[in-house]
Amino acid sequence: MNDRFDSTAHYRALDAAHHLHPFSDMGALNRAGSRVIVKAEGVYLRDSEGKRIIDGMAGLWCVNVGYGRRELADAALKQMQALPYYNTFFKTTHPPVIELSALLAELAPARFNRFLYCNSGSEANDTALRAVHRYWAMQGKPEKRYVIARRNGYHGSTIAGATLGGMNYMHEQMPSKMEHVAHIDQPYWFGEGGAMDAETFGLSRARQLEAKILELGAENVAAFIGEPFQGAGGVIFPPAAYWPEIERICRKHGVLVIADEVIGGFGRVGEWFAHRHFGFEPDVITMAKGLTSGYVPMGAVALSDSIADTIVGGGEFNHGFTYSGHPVAAAVAVANLKLLRDEGIVARVRDDAGPYFQMRLREALGDHPIVGEIAGAGLVAGIQLAEDRATRKRFANGDDIGTLCRDFCFAGNLVMRASHDRMLLSPPLVVTHGEIDEIVDKARAAIDATARENRNAA
Numbered sequence: 001m002n003d004r005f006d007s008t009a010h011y012r013a014l015d016a017a018h019h020l021h022p023f024s025d026m027g028a029l030n031r032a033g034s035r036v037i038v039k040a041e042g043v044y045l046r047d048s049e050g051k052r053i054i055d056g057m058a059g060l061w062c063v064n065v066g067y068g069r070r071e072l073a074d075a076a077l078k079q080m081q082a083l084p085y086y087n088t089f090f091k092t093t094h095p096p097v098i099e100l101s102a103l104l105a106e107l108a109p110a111r112f113n114r115f116l117y118c119n120s121g122s123e124a125n126d127t128a129l130r131a132v133h134r135y136w137a138m139q140g141k142p143e144k145r146y147v148i149a150r151r152n153g154y155h156g157s158t159i160a161g162a163t164l165g166g167m168n169y170m171h172e173q174m175p176s177k178m179e180h181v182a183h184i185d186q187p188y189w190f191g192e193g194g195a196m197d198a199e200t201f202g203l204s205r206a207r208q209l210e211a212k213i214l215e216l217g218a219e220n221v222a223a224f225i226g227e228p229f230q231g232a233g234g235v236i237f238p239p240a241a242y243w244p245e246i247e248r249i250c251r252k253h254g255v256l257v258i259a260d261e262v263i264g265g266f267g268r269v270g271e272w273f274a275h276r277h278f279g280f281e282p283d284v285i286t287m288a289k290g291l292t293s294g295y296v297p298m299g300a301v302a303l304s305d306s307i308a309d310t311i312v313g314g315g316e317f318n319h320g321f322t323y324s325g326h327p328v329a330a331a332v333a334v335a336n337l338k339l340l341r342d343e344g345i346v347a348r349v350r351d352d353a354g355p356y357f358q359m360r361l362r363e364a365l366g367d368h369p370i371v372g373e374i375a376g377a378g379l380v381a382g383i384q385l386a387e388d389r390a391t392r393k394r395f396a397n398g399d400d401i402g403t404l405c406r407d408f409c410f411a412g413n414l415v416m417r418a419s420h421d422r423m424l425l426s427p428p429l430v431v432t433h434g435e436i437d438e439i440v441d442k443a444r445a446a447i448d449a450t451a452r453e454n455r456n457a458a
Helices: 008-018 026-032 070-082 095-107 121-138 159-164 198-216 242-253 305-312 327-342 345-365 398-411 433-457
Strands: 037-041 044-047 052-055 112-118 146-150 181-184 221-226 256-260 284-287 299-304 371-377 380-385 417-419 422-425
Touching: 008 026, 052 433, 070 327, 095 112, 095 327, 112 121, 112 305, 121 159, 121 221, 121 256, 121 284, 121 299, 121 305, 146 198, 181 198, 198 221, 198 242, 221 242, 242 256, 299 305, 327 345, 345 371, 345 380, 345 433, 380 398, 380 433, 398 417, 398 422, 398 433, 422 433
Parallel strands: 146 181, 146 221, 221 256, 256 284
Antiparallel strands: 037 044, 044 052, 112 299, 284 299, 371 380, 380 422, 417 422
């Protein structure tokens, strides 16, 4: 290590003095001290104190091919040496972004053949809005401005993305919001289903969309945006009837469907794109995270042919970023997608690792006294902590219970995220059966410790 940074204490002091972390209480974090991650390989992290940590969250849902893949580092180095940067504004392009676009067209559903590029999922969702509004303007319907989203959805941290996402704690710190956004309730059966069975509840929540469209006037509604499953909101999987009904309503009223695949894309549920698992077809797909496995920042937006053809034929589209289609990011994305394809990683999630992961979670936790439900498919899961499974009674102090469980995970060298009273897992797609066993065993130990602590506090 550099002599300046020769101890964990020194790292922490400098971090506290100069670095503001995202989504953090910096006062509390600085008092405790950040964990300094210095190395990673496969599904494991190493911190500055030499501890080995299994990453049950693939970074932030993104390190799909695992850490330390030399192929991605080599792709970045080779591209940096040949063409480290050039923009795509001045009637120019470059080989990596051309190759990436062609490869995405092969991997995406058949009617998606053109792509816009950006730096993140937040920017991808902003870009999708710009494209949708441009499309409707070119169709002679500029009054179609409203976009409907869901409460407790997450679509990024920009002003537009955070407005779309219906998370109260984000809205409370954001008095400036984007206009023409409306929300309906989330399809969270365990927490909000009441006496309804899951399928009836799913249809009921989907039909809120039709009521909102009629309230606003279909002639004023541009699109509905939703994650196929809600990621940061708690890995909430909607009932099976939900998405087909959402799509039916949108088609009936001439409303576009935007699938936010920033988390779900590139194999997470055992399909290249998660919407296929849920049985619907979007008009726009936003993506990031697994596009490069997080090795470098990149986002993208896939436009269906009808939307893309309209924009292409409509003159200048005034949108883009300095780093749109960055050559190094594009080269890494190509190498990453080829690994996912050629090594059969996505198919393995569907046929082997995913079913094993889901089975092991349910064997270990399905009858746990403080687990209400386990939701998920492939290599993503949401574990609902609850006071009573049969009545779906949640803990009154659910946020505290989730935070307690997360801290027990961290102490046990497992990264498992808390979203209120739901515990989230999303390991790298290359995770082995043995590593899945380790994740599940450590998750069980943390949940056991949480149950004991809660009993002792009662």
